[in-house]
Amino acid sequence: MQLGMIGLGRMGASMVTRLLRGGHDCVVHDHNPQAAKDLVALGATGSTSLQDFVSALSAPRAIWLMVPAAVVDGVLDDLQPLLSPGDTVIDGGNSYYHDDLRRAAALQAKGIHYLDVGTSGGVAGLTRGYCQMVGGEAETVGRLAPIFETLAPGAGAIAPTPGRKAGSGTAERGWLHCGPHGAGHFVKMVHNGIEYGIMAAYAEGLNILHHADIGKRDHAVDAETTPLRHPEHYQYALDLPEITELWRRGSVIGSWLLDLTAEALVADPKLDGFAGRVSDSGEGRWTVQAAIDAAVPAPVLSAALYARFGSRGESDFANRVQSAMRHEFGGHVEKDGPATPKGGH
Amino acid sequence: MQLGMIGLGRMGASMVTRLLRGGHDCVVHDHNPQAAKDLVALGATGSTSLQDFVSALSAPRAIWLMVPAAVVDGVLDDLQPLLSPGDTVIDGGNSYYHDDLRRAAALQAKGIHYLDVGTSGGVAGLTRGYCQMVGGEAETVGRLAPIFETLAPGAGAIAPTPGRKAGSGTAERGWLHCGPHGAGHFVKMVHNGIEYGIMAAYAEGLNILHHADIGKRDHAVDAETTPLRHPEHYQYALDLPEITELWRRGSVIGSWLLDLTAEALVADPKLDGFAGRVSDSGEGRWTVQAAIDAAVPAPVLSAALYARFGSRGESDFANRVQSAMRHEFGGHVEKDGPATPKGGH
């Protein structure tokens, strides 16, 4: 079927490519005209303006937005006057589901349908397919099903879940109508919250392995430094690329994120190419906020989020408060600071 | 090659079965004589006593212990007098690596070799194979390699890691000599610590999804209850069996643990068959203790561990302390407690 795609960054362009390969007809648009070139070469229809883009689509139109969450409203403001009742807008980015509820209501007032699609798969999605979590009216979802089916991974080589009735729904092919407006991004939000937790679990564990040789190092003996009581327990120089490779085979913690970690460690065993400033793109925050609204304990997901904040120096003032307190009550001076007599407390 | 196995519980019995299928010669022993029957039927050599077991093995012997961590020392006390210099004892259970260091030294003094093997794979290991993390002397590890190869999953259907030189080591077949004595259980310990974190990440996320309909419920209006500001944001009745199935396909959080979760939810969508008392078997604790020794922040792994403790009621006294404080400063009375006028604070 025909689909219009706005936003031809890495994700949008790959999705169009996958749709073209699947035999769909794509009209594409990006604020950067260069972005469309490769896709046009693959068979997509380009556009010179948003007006031109809309005109190239047959009514009722289906238009997929794949742009940063922060610019969706701006694009919708420009796009909505060009649309007709019966058209459908799909937000496939990482929008906050609160915005979906608002947008769906605003568009509905003009007879325009809205779907929110949480999309997971990353840069590998072009070949693996995209896991899609869809929110909106059932009828609209049904109309777009051919698109979701093509973008989805399909059942592929993944074993069926024991006990599950084969052919019972679309989830086993990698897309699902999760519920009404916002449900797609709600589920994707929590999906990403979980992702943060899993990533941090691996990261912490690898950091412990990375420090397994601390018993070989000298340690200061002063009241500011906790002595390592048993250096003989920490004499291991562990090979993290080999260990992550190992865990990919038969272990309980095998996962796609582990596969990627093993790949990253083969390429850069010390990860020297990274500074360790970990961005967060919103879903982890919203997941924790939903947990708090619902009074659901989420200590792991929160800790993972805070680790990202901390990696960007956001604990700095809190740390200085603690150093200041220690100076006040114990006369403690920060290590690496000016030499001063120390005392216990 | 020949291997003796002590401990024919679920794990031990499955490993013997896999070894027999792989053409190895197994002598087996368990304190429960019934446990050996099925394995003898499959071709294993049974034994009537520990003495009998040891006699049935040709020197230099290789004896694998697959017993709870708490009884390994007892078994070794009984076994060691029956062994000869050159024999090898392998602890394949979940021992603390500190114990490996101690045992290896004690056995070494008698000319007996010791290997520690962290084994992951669970009940599926019989067919999937066991991921094995091995610690000890290289020569001893090399002698036992045929056993490790058979128990391991092998490369199987898992794609090679891009960038990794094919055939470069055993990790890609699912076993690895990680380092000297204790290194196998050290790596397995951290592996399980990570496992706790990943499990908790999924559990928290699914708990949030489970509560996505709280806006449909009535809430008390009093100074003890935080009002839900936006019930309209929590109107989703989500289908967790379908969502976990969905995430298995192409999503960033696909993993074997997720596969198992999807399977559990198909069988029991509300998980009513579980009370939620989550045991921990030691490795999660030891991982956190190693993190603390090494001054490595491990907030996610710790939170996962504490969630297990809390699931067993271990926060109870702390909670009562907090209720007592609230009663003192604000006259707050616990909800569901005796009716008493409330006040803010």
Place this chain on the structure above:
Amino acid sequence: MQLGMIGLGRMGASMVTRLLRGGHDCVVHDHNPQAAKDLVALGATGSTSLQDFVSALSAPRAIWLMVPAAVVDGVLDDLQPLLSPGDTVIDGGNSYYHDDLRRAAALQAKGIHYLDVGTSGGVAGLTRGYCQMVGGEAETVGRLAPIFETLAPGAGAIAPTPGRKAGSGTAERGWLHCGPHGAGHFVKMVHNGIEYGIMAAYAEGLNILHHADIGKRDHAVDAETTPLRHPEHYQYALDLPEITELWRRGSVIGSWLLDLTAEALVADPKLDGFAGRVSDSGEGRWTVQAAIDAAVPAPVLSAALYARFGSRGESDFANRVQSAMRHEFGGHVEKDGPATPKGGH
């Protein structure tokens, strides 16, 4: 000066009493007419209706609301039509500061002033005075200063902060104009977030002391139970009422919350009078949400909040998910559940 008070619960009634003792003229109102009786006996002016209440106040009126956060908007809806330009409404409860911003703007449109006052002090405030964090326009704050001064503790017996210029502002007497609308409740919100953290710190520590005798108990030996490696380290039967009393004297962790804890433990050394269901009244949640908005790591404040959620059983589904996973991969059966063979994993 004259002040009208709406809401004569524990907090409101005590504040009126303190104001009357300080020579102010108070007009009082509560939806429960009985609530005013004692205050009228102390010299307050009662009222038979909201209309009657407003009429009893001289313009420009100053009306303090001391009602649960969830009902402030309802009271304002009833009250606002009865007010005149130049009147001032003070919200002294635990409102969310977002609501202050909205209410201040709405009232301002009608020429009515609004102040948000975060009030700490609990049931002891009547005698100790109330710490007040005030947000709003400086002029309005200035007009109400006599009220704040009387409600505040004053400098009292608390030693001046070394280095601080005596007489430099009101903070040293226990009230402060923190900033524009919402700033009072913002600061109070974070104050309570900190309070949650401090309470949880004591609670966790006391829980550890409470368990210092675990080495005296028998422990199961099975693969589901982590053995206590050194029972000889946990042989202490500690006297918590004496220890909390001790810490009140000269220790670094002396505080008012500790004083209260010591008092609670004298009265009920095992805290058997509490079930341990710890309510939260909103500020802890909002503090964490502000931290997340601002990308500030708040692991301690979050953990304290989650402990409260968990005390109310809100981790239940997450715990069952974990038990289900353990059953899947390891055949683990919950302790206290049906007897079934166990296996390691």
Place this chain on the structure above:
Amino acid sequence: MQLGMIGLGRMGASMVTRLLRGGHDCVVHDHNPQAAKDLVALGATGSTSLQDFVSALSAPRAIWLMVPAAVVDGVLDDLQPLLSPGDTVIDGGNSYYHDDLRRAAALQAKGIHYLDVGTSGGVAGLTRGYCQMVGGEAETVGRLAPIFETLAPGAGAIAPTPGRKAGSGTAERGWLHCGPHGAGHFVKMVHNGIEYGIMAAYAEGLNILHHADIGKRDHAVDAETTPLRHPEHYQYALDLPEITELWRRGSVIGSWLLDLTAEALVADPKLDGFAGRVSDSGEGRWTVQAAIDAAVPAPVLSAALYARFGSRGESDFANRVQSAMRHEFGGHVEKDGPATPKGGH
């Protein structure tokens, strides 16, 4: 009575001073001979060697060690041969209570008594007195009571705990025999664990207040940056020195640590004099390890400990692991890193 003091750092010297003022007879020793000079001027008896120090004490001797935990064993090795049966050694530093158990047993075999005394009070202890948590045999504790009484704060100006029988024990004067060997340091350990939690609670809260103006700043609009949805909620420039001063008066979170924070902020409102590298001196770690041994959830105390580790860069490798994963699955490049096309995931 007579007391020998070894270790004349900040804590030891102040304690000797307080004892001298209390009329006790002190013999002093330090590896740095200069350290004794001021104390000798105050009336203490100096010593030229450890032998000389011991000789200056009348049997049965009472010798208090006030040295870093890491050097206690070394001092004991030197000291013990010089002692006689009936002498008492008191470790007043921050030793791990496991070491107390070992040392007490070793000294007992030679007829020498041992007490462990956890001491809190910091540099203010000279004037405020020291809160002392004592472990050991009751008889030995009783013999040293005059020392503990003088070092302790006494009841002072602190109000008696309501409900507590006046004169019922020593806790109300600031020292307590907590239990057998190790109990003093066990209680002090948990005391310090709580201290870490309280400090972090204040630090996190103040960090949130510190960021209350983030809505005034510009934010990047890209897929790596979470937009601040409501900048109008974060327009507050808060005065932290005034706010901490305020909270000292009548608020629920008043404490000695808050007093010190207010003092630090008066002196250095932005805390620019601190880099924020927060040391930990062992007790926080041991507290968490005890919690884990006892299966007691301690999320707040752990989070506080990890914040200190993190302040010293110990999360670095974990952060790089996460950045590497994000690069793998989403092509995400770290902010401030090389410019590269971004994509969602």
